[in-house]
Amino acid sequence: MGIKIYNSFSRQKEEFTPLERGRVKMYVCGITAYDRCHIGHARSAVVFDAVVRHLKHRGYHVYFIRNFTDIDDKIINRAKKEGIDTVTLATREIANFYEDMDALGVLRADVEPKATEHIPAIIALIETLIAKGNAYEADGDVYFSVRSFPSYGALSRRNLDEMRAGARVRPGEKKRDPLDFALWKASKPGEPAWESPWGPGRPGWHIECSAMSMKYLGPTLDIHGGGLDLIFPHHENERAQSEAATGKTFVRYWMHNGFVTIKGDKMSKSLGNFITIQEILEEHPPEVLRLFLLSKHYRSPLDYSPEALKETTAALDRCYNALNEAVHLSARTVKKHRPLSPELQEAVKTLKDLPEKFDQAMDDDFNTAQALGHIFDAVRALNRLNQQASKRPSALLSRPMEEGCKALINTAKVLGILQEEPGEYLRRRNLQILDAAGLKEEDILKEIERRNQARMKKDWEAADRIRANLLEKGIRLKDSPEGTTWSASI
RNA sequence: GGCGGCGUAGCCAAGUGGCUAAGGCGACGGUCUGCAAAACCGUUAUUCCCCGGUUCGAAUCCGGGCGCCGCCUCCA
Numbered sequence A: 001m002g003i004k005i006y007n008s009f010s011r012q013k014e015e016f017t018p019l020e021r022g023r024v025k026m027y028v029c030g031i032t033a034y035d036r037c038h039i040g041h042a043r044s045a046v047v048f049d050a051v052v053r054h055l056k057h058r059g060y061h062v063y064f065i066r067n068f069t070d071i072d073d074k075i076i077n078r079a080k081k082e083g084i085d086t087v088t089l090a091t092r093e094i095a096n097f098y099e100d101m102d103a104l105g106v107l108r109a110d111v112e113p114k115a116t117e118h119i120p121a122i123i124a125l126i127e128t129l130i131a132k133g134n135a136y137e138a139d140g141d142v143y144f145s146v147r148s149f150p151s152y153g154a155l156s157r158r159n160l161d162e163m164r165a166g167a168r169v170r171p172g173e174k175k176r177d178p179l180d181f182a183l184w185k186a187s188k189p190g191e192p193a194w195e196s197p198w199g200p201g202r203p204g205w206h207i208e209c210s211a212m213s214m215k216y217l218g219p220t221l222d223i224h225g226g227g228l229d230l231i232f233p234h235h236e237n238e239r240a241q242s243e244a245a246t247g248k249t250f251v252r253y254w255m256h257n258g259f260v261t262i263k264g265d266k267m268s269k270s271l272g273n274f275i276t277i278q279e280i281l282e283e284h285p286p287e288v289l290r291l292f293l294l295s296k297h298y299r300s301p302l303d304y305s306p307e308a309l310k311e312t313t314a315a316l317d318r319c320y321n322a323l324n325e326a327v328h329l330s331a332r333t334v335k336k337h338r339p340l341s342p343e344l345q346e347a348v349k350t351l352k353d354l355p356e357k358f359d360q361a362m363d364d365d366f367n368t369a370q371a372l373g374h375i376f377d378a379v380r381a382l383n384r385l386n387q388q389a390s391k392r393p394s395a396l397l398s399r400p401m402e403e404g405c406k407a408l409i410n411t412a413k414v415l416g417i418l419q420e421e422p423g424e425y426l427r428r429r430n431l432q433i434l435d436a437a438g439l440k441e442e443d444i445l446k447e448i449e450r451r452n453q454a455r456m457k458k459d460w461e462a463a464d465r466i467r468a469n470l471l472e473k474g475i476r477l478k479d480s481p482e483g484t485t486w487s488a489s490i
Numbered sequence B: 001g002g003c004g005g006c007g008u009a010g011c012c013a014a015g016u017g018g019c020u021a022a023g024g025c026g027a028c029g030g031u032c033u034g035c036a037a038a039a040c041c042g043u044u045a046u047u048c049c050c051c052g053g054u055u056c057g058a059a060u061c062c063g064g065g066c067g068c069c070g071c072c073u074c075c076a
Helices: A039-057 A073-082 A086-104 A115-131 A160-166 A205-217 A228-246 A277-283 A286-294 A306-330 A342-363 A368-391 A395-412 A422-436 A441-456 A460-472
Strands: A004-007 A012-015 A023-028 A061-066 A135-138 A141-144 A181-186 A201-203 A221-227 A251-257 A260-262 A302-304 A475-480 A483-488
Touching (some): A023 A205, A039 A061, A039 A086, A039 A221, A039 A251, A039 A286, A073 A086, A086 A277, A115 A135, A115 A181, A115 A201, A115 A228, A141 A228, A181 A205, A181 A228, A201 A205, A286 A302, A286 A306, A286 A368, A302 A306, A306 A422, A342 A368, A342 A395, A441 A460, A441 A475, A441 A483
Parallel strands (some): A023 A221, A221 A251
Antiparallel strands (some): A135 A141, A181 A201, A475 A483
8 A cells, every 4th residue: 555645625635646756846825024033934844845755755755845925025124123134033033943944853945945036947837827818917016816816725725716805906906806915026115026017016825836846746746735824725726726827736745734823723923822932942851842743634723732742752862761771681691591471472573563554654644743653662661661671671672662662663664763762861951951940960960879889778758758859859760770760750 | 594514421422223322531430559649440321312104123314393603704
């Protein structure tokens, strides 16, 4: 069985077959560079990153484009407010975007085009649309004529007549039909402008994506992705422009990710209820955010709360603890060759079966939630081996443990988690929490030393008091034959 | 008003006609431990918002309610 993708256009899961065998042409709408990215942007980026990773893992050569909108009204307004020019603003926010995305481990796209660097291609596309009678010029603006494209509304399931009933031409607009949208906007004095056959102006929002995607991928893309809120008007308009210009199918599989909500409401700039990626990463390892974003199916809404992130942290810690234990235990030299019990053989099998089960889940419309279920099953299996290795060591355990770790890490790579060295991850995470709580490691180590001296004297009361005091600060102690270790929890 | 989505355990969340309704967090009991922690084992939904219907069989399909959310203006 191959990969199935839910196509927003048909509203069905479809068998995925790219236009060219083994090659996937993919385009995802990137950000408008005017402000820091919030978790909603992170979701879109991480979800499609997982899609790209899985397609590659399944052997496809993926040619992936993700654009930057670096000129539009929001950028102009924000730049004006800050007293800087639009180029400075967009450049700064693109740098911020990379800072966030690199931290999250989101792979770079093959091409990351900017609208302002593709003005000639945009102008050429608009000229084609005018020549074909799908667009018209009015006083330096150019509009796309919605009624010239019969299947307008097909993607977002909108009825033109019903929409027309509520629509109005706003003062200052020179549209023939209220639903027509701008391909080119004449610039007002002082605004950034490019020369065009219709006078100085700038591209409309939607046309850039059509021009850039077709420039790099040709008239027909396999996959076009973006947030659910882009279906209308952005993707509807992209589709109309592109297909009107080429007469060919623009996109074969439309994919849209659901929103991040907060207390049930959509997280958005306009509502002001957003949390930036930067804010999250100050307090959490990047993989925690990734795991959180992939813990629910990509098309469903995902509700953010600090508690939810805390749960995710606990879950990821569990994985890293298992790996860390396994790494240490499997490195020990053991002479005894105890045979593995049926239960342990079952655990070995669970680890062995992980890659296949994981891939099956991912093949089914990138069901990351189900795929994670298999990861956690494998983690439990690994812990079983760990437990045996620590209590009743056997030389026969080392290999299954090493291979189990490898399977787990390789499999999780598609989701971009479990990619850090386990010991390092745990140590860094603990120190991050410690730092946030204003504590110092050396103080904790001193307390541990003091407690161990009490323990040597079997003064359990004193020892337990020290441990309880630390626990109040979120520091948990763990005694083992190798000594006492600490971990911090939020 | 038009279009669309969702409602599964204390919380989060897979599953969309037929094996024991995945998994995570939490809680409780057990093993281990000086006691803990971590880990493992077990318990935590005889039932999937409610009411009808189709079917040999429904959480899953259909009809009707109730509740929540989104898009229809910029938004990932």
